[in-house]
Amino acid sequence: MREVFRRIYGASPEGIWAAPGRVNLIGEHTDYNDGFALPIALTQNTLVAARKRQDGRLRLHSAQGDGPVIDLHVDRLTPGAVTTWGAYPAGVVWALREAGHRFGGADLHIDSTVPTGAGLSSSAALECAVAFAYNDLYGLGLSPSALALIGQRAENGFAGVPCGAMDQLASACCTAGAALHLDIRAGTHQQVPFDPGAQGMSLLVVDTRVKHDLGDGAYAALRAGCERAARLLGLTALRDLTPADLPRATRALPAHLVPLVRHVVTENARVTEAVSLLRAGHLAALGPILTDGHASLRDDFRISCAESDLVVSTALAHGALGARMTGGGFGGSVIVLAEEARVEVIGAAVIAAFPAAGYQAPYLFPVSPAEGARRIA
Numbered sequence: 001m002r003e004v005f006r007r008i009y010g011a012s013p014e015g016i017w018a019a020p021g022r023v024n025l026i027g028e029h030t031d032y033n034d035g036f037a038l039p040i041a042l043t044q045n046t047l048v049a050a051r052k053r054q055d056g057r058l059r060l061h062s063a064q065g066d067g068p069v070i071d072l073h074v075d076r077l078t079p080g081a082v083t084t085w086g087a088y089p090a091g092v093v094w095a096l097r098e099a100g101h102r103f104g105g106a107d108l109h110i111d112s113t114v115p116t117g118a119g120l121s122s123s124a125a126l127e128c129a130v131a132f133a134y135n136d137l138y139g140l141g142l143s144p145s146a147l148a149l150i151g152q153r154a155e156n157g158f159a160g161v162p163c164g165a166m167d168q169l170a171s172a173c174c175t176a177g178a179a180l181h182l183d184i185r186a187g188t189h190q191q192v193p194f195d196p197g198a199q200g201m202s203l204l205v206v207d208t209r210v211k212h213d214l215g216d217g218a219y220a221a222l223r224a225g226c227e228r229a230a231r232l233l234g235l236t237a238l239r240d241l242t243p244a245d246l247p248r249a250t251r252a253l254p255a256h257l258v259p260l261v262r263h264v265v266t267e268n269a270r271v272t273e274a275v276s277l278l279r280a281g282h283l284a285a286l287g288p289i290l291t292d293g294h295a296s297l298r299d300d301f302r303i304s305c306a307e308s309d310l311v312v313s314t315a316l317a318h319g320a321l322g323a324r325m326t327g328g329g330f331g332g333s334v335i336v337l338a339e340e341a342r343v344e345v346i347g348a349a350v351i352a353a354f355p356a357a358g359y360q361a362p363y364l365f366p367v368s369p370a371e372g373a374r375r376i377a
């Protein structure tokens with residue numbers, strides 16, 4: 001990383017920062033409804049090597065982008081001006097400015113092992129790595145969660161994706177060996193011990209290789225539907241409903257909004273139940289909650305796809321404890337919770353099922369909760 005940085009910019013970086021991708025255990029499409037989520041950080045990280053500049057220039061280079069250095073100026077960043085991957089790092093610097101911080105330019109070199117378009121939050125990892133780097137380079141004194149919200153602001157206001165805050169909070173605030181219980185409305189989070197390996201279990205990620213893209217309007221439409229339902233019910237957000245309120249909400253809403261509300265309300269309840277089970281040490285009991293969450297995303301929110309459904313059904317048919325699509329939907333990844341002894345059989349069955357159905361080979365890897373964003377050098 002240092003060598004490449006020196007080659008590109010002709011000087012050594014002042015430091016290197018890392019921020020991980022994430023998978024969400026449960027609590028999907030709840031963040032922008034002021035609700036709950038339970039993500040873990042992956043061991044795959046985005047790294048940023050960085051050095052301050054006194055002339056206000058912001059230069060960006062990515063090992064994955066393999067294009068030329070993007071040359072910008074911190075005082076002249078406007079939403080829409082950068083349309084490539086550079087919108088994420090540039091957006092972070094723009095969002096820091098918008099929040100009133102004062103600082104100079106920087107040279108940044110970025111390298112990442114977080115798969116892109118796989119629903120594993122490669123963009124949040126990039127935003128958080130850059131936010132942490134800038135925070136340290138210029139002594140801004142922002143907390144990990146404040147930096148996560150800067151990342152979300154970058155994505156909403158600069159890259160034009162109306163995401164919630166879960167991905168950035170996961171990347172910034174997760175710790176090794178724990179899932180992050182997020183309460184978005186309260187702005188709080190708690191670490192909940194999550195260690196499948198210690199209980200003879202394993203969590204598998206299956207990247208279906210169906211590229212998901214949150215910028216294509218479907219995500220925005222779902223968010224708008226949820227917000228409209230809340231308005232019609234006279235609520236600040238769907239977080240304000242419990243499962244007991246569903247019959248009344250169902251009568252009060254136009255039919256097409258009912259399944260959206262049902263998903264969000266039951267999903268929030270699933271997060272609460274999952275946290276209680278984990279705290280009580282009943283990790284295996286998470287399985288049915290994951291599978292119920294998948295059914296809710298497939299049938300009510302309608303954001304699964306044939307490939308994700310195939311992973312879930314194949315895994316369950318081969319003895320998985322539970323499985324669900326994770327992330328924004330429309331492709332991306334599936335998580336599978338299984339006893340260690342079943343993982344090989346399940347993995348082989350999933351790998352065999354894909355070509356049999358005419359799909360390209362999926363990419364499987366085991367995960368255990370890793371640490372969040374930090375300076376590494």
Ligand code: GLA
Binds near residue numbers: 032214328
């Ligand atoms: C994407 C968004 C998140 C969240 C999830 C769905 O990952 O970036 O804010 O809404 O989808 O839970």
